[in-house]
Amino acid sequence: METNLNQVQARIESHIDELSTFTATPGKGTTRLTYSPEDLQARQYIKMKMEEYGLTVREDGFGNIFGKLEGSLKDAPSVLIGSHFDSVPNGGSYDGPAGVVAGLEVAALFAENKLTPKYPLEVIALVEEEGSRFGGGLMGSRGIVGLLDEEGFNRLKDKDGIYAVDAMKEIGLDPSLPKKRDPKTMKAYLELHIEQGPILEEKAIPIGVVEAIVGLTQLEVTVKGQAGHAGTTPMDRRADALVTAAKMIAEFPDLAESEGGGTVVTTGRLNVFPNGANVIPDRTVFTVDIRSGKEENVLNVIEKVKDLAVFYSKQGIEVSVEQLLYIQPKEMNKDIVSLLKRKSGELDIPKCSINSGAGHDAMVFSDFTNVGMLFIPSKDGLSHCPEEWSDSRHIANAVQVLFEAAKKLTEAE
Ligand code: GLV
Ligand code: MN
Ligand code: MN
Numbered sequence: 001m002e003t004n005l006n007q008v009q010a011r012i013e014s015h016i017d018e019l020s021t022f023t024a025t026p027g028k029g030t031t032r033l034t035y036s037p038e039d040l041q042a043r044q045y046i047k048m049k050m051e052e053y054g055l056t057v058r059e060d061g062f063g064n065i066f067g068k069l070e071g072s073l074k075d076a077p078s079v080l081i082g083s084h085f086d087s088v089p090n091g092g093s094y095d096g097p098a099g100v101v102a103g104l105e106v107a108a109l110f111a112e113n114k115l116t117p118k119y120p121l122e123v124i125a126l127v128e129e130e131g132s133r134f135g136g137g138l139m140g141s142r143g144i145v146g147l148l149d150e151e152g153f154n155r156l157k158d159k160d161g162i163y164a165v166d167a168m169k170e171i172g173l174d175p176s177l178p179k180k181r182d183p184k185t186m187k188a189y190l191e192l193h194i195e196q197g198p199i200l201e202e203k204a205i206p207i208g209v210v211e212a213i214v215g216l217t218q219l220e221v222t223v224k225g226q227a228g229h230a231g232t233t234p235m236d237r238r239a240d241a242l243v244t245a246a247k248m249i250a251e252f253p254d255l256a257e258s259e260g261g262g263t264v265v266t267t268g269r270l271n272v273f274p275n276g277a278n279v280i281p282d283r284t285v286f287t288v289d290i291r292s293g294k295e296e297n298v299l300n301v302i303e304k305v306k307d308l309a310v311f312y313s314k315q316g317i318e319v320s321v322e323q324l325l326y327i328q329p330k331e332m333n334k335d336i337v338s339l340l341k342r343k344s345g346e347l348d349i350p351k352c353s354i355n356s357g358a359g360h361d362a363m364v365f366s367d368f369t370n371v372g373m374l375f376i377p378s379k380d381g382l383s384h385c386p387e388e389w390s391d392s393r394h395i396a397n398a399v400q401v402l403f404e405a406a407k408k409l410t411e412a413e
Contacts, residue, residue, distance in 0.1 A: 003403070008105055009396040015101040016392065018045055019085070020093035029090040029386030033158075034128040034139070035063065035167035042085050043171075046100060046125045053107045055123060061179035062143040062153070063168055065125040069110055071117045071410060077187035078122040079409045080369075081106055081402060084129030084140065084361060091130075092388020094194045098376070098395055100125045102192035105399045106406050117410030119187050126361050133158045133167075135287075136218055136324035141361035145368045146180040153179070159271060186369040188336060188409050191362045192398045193373060194390045198381030199354060206394045207401065208354030208375035209340045213363045215295045215329035219288040219305060221248065224318045227274065227282035239316030242272050242281040248308050248319070249286065255304055256290075263292040264357070265301060287324075291357060295328050330363040336372030336405070343404040349397050358383075372405070374398050 022041040025031040032038040043065060050057045050067030057067050068078065083099020103123035110121060126144075131137030134156040142148040153175075156164040165175045195201075200208050225241035249267045256265040266289045273283040290301045302323070309319040337353075344351040354375055362371045376394040380387070 003109060003400055005396050005400070008109070008399055009392050011108065012101055012105060012395045012399070013392045015049065015104065016093055016097060019097045019101070023087075025090055030087040030093055031089050031091070032085070032087040033089075033133040034086045035133070035164070035171050035173070037171070039063075039086065039127070040171040043125075046085065046104070049104050050107070050123060053104060054111045055107055059173065059177065060144070060181070061175050061177040062140050063127045063173045064140045064144060067104075067107065067123040069107060069117065069121040071120040073118050076119045077185050078120040079117075079188045079190070079406055080122045080124045080186055080365075081190040081406060082124035082126065083191050083193060084126040086128050086130050086132065088130045088132050088384050090386060091384050092382075092386060094378075094388050094390045095196065095383055096129060098194050098390060099192045102395060102399050102402060105396075106403045109399070109403045110406075115407070117407070119410040121406060121410055129361055131218065131325070134164050135220065137359060138325065138327070138361055138364050141364035143179055144181045145183065145364060147364065150179060183368040186365070188333075188370045188372070189362060189365040190336070190402055190405065190409075191360060191371075191373045192395070192402060193358075193360055193375055194378045194383060194388070195354070195375040196358050196378050196381070196383035198378070200352075200375060200377035201379065201381060203352065205350050205352045206376060206397050207344050207349055207351040209337055209344070209351055210332055210356050210362075210373035210375060211337060211353050212293070212329060212331045213356040213358075213360060213373075214291045214293050215298045216289065216291040216325070216327055216359050217298055217302060217323060218325040219290070219302065220322045220324050221245070221286050221288060221305070221309065222320050222322070223248075223284045223312075225282050226280070226316050228280040230278040230280055233280060238280055240280050241284045241317065244312050244317050244319065245270065245284040245286055248312060251308060252288065255301060259292070259297050259301055261292055261294050261297045263290070263297040263301060265290050291359075293329055293355065327359065327363055330366045332362070332366065332372055333370040336370055336409075339405050339408060340372050340374060340401060343401045343408075347397075347400055347404065349401060374401060
């Protein structure tokens, strides 16, 4: 079966270019928050392409998108392939979309080769993996497997107090559609993602077959103090919520370093209230993202952050910690890892094993179905920034590998 790689590559480039125009920050990277007008534009594009490629499109009660190619077996579980299409603020064009586009192009190859699989193939485009709007992250996949239920979803609000359910309706989505999916309807989940680090580029290897994904947690720390006048309140009479937050955050690098084992701790979001130049802040809310390949490291750092919260709760300051997300390190399915390696070999595409320091929807699915992931190189190892770039040729190579793997998985028992 001949694949015209140049054609696939050209289509990939056009999808990536098109999707990158759906941003709230043109010229300053991709900002595509879940249920925003840009989400709606990207969603319309993805659905249009799914239909063009002969897939039957549906959305669920979270707004996740599924494009299905029916199989010849009745009521058989699907081989899912895709990624997420939301972004971080001022992110790049590849984190997420590369995997959605790869899924679309695998479906295009099924259509071009007039293949009817035994088991259905479903291209999947997931919402809110980054957690940039509603916090925590991996929302679409957690919803599908039932780790986020209806009540949990109904409680979710963004930083402006807008409920996720209302934001959904605002762009015409229907939150009353089914949410959880029976794991028995899933045979496997495949995801292509950019590496978001420097390893593949440095080794000049176009494909990384992911073996495992780090464990991660996201905490939200709220510091409450007392607002007051910036000019008239003596320094020793203040309960400044931002100064306390700053002291805590400044301890995190040492905390990560002393934990060791490659543990990383990041505060990436900090909101200050009321956020007036001449008002002493009475509240700050910040995130603490903690990751390590060893669960023990993550658990230790969580305890240390909680200890800091107790330590700094004094003299009119109250610090509380809420856990928004907790996921153990996950291994990918061994058979799928072997299959992906074998197919790369057969296609003469050099590959190596790699672990992921980033979180992915694949880690959520891994407890419910057989999961495999491919990485492609990231230019200069950069991601979550406008400079993020990957070679469309590498995506096209990965599409070939995924196509071969998907053919096998949609045929075999
Ligand atoms: C997603 O990019 C994550 O690793 O948080
Ligand atoms: Mn990301
Ligand atoms: Mn991602």
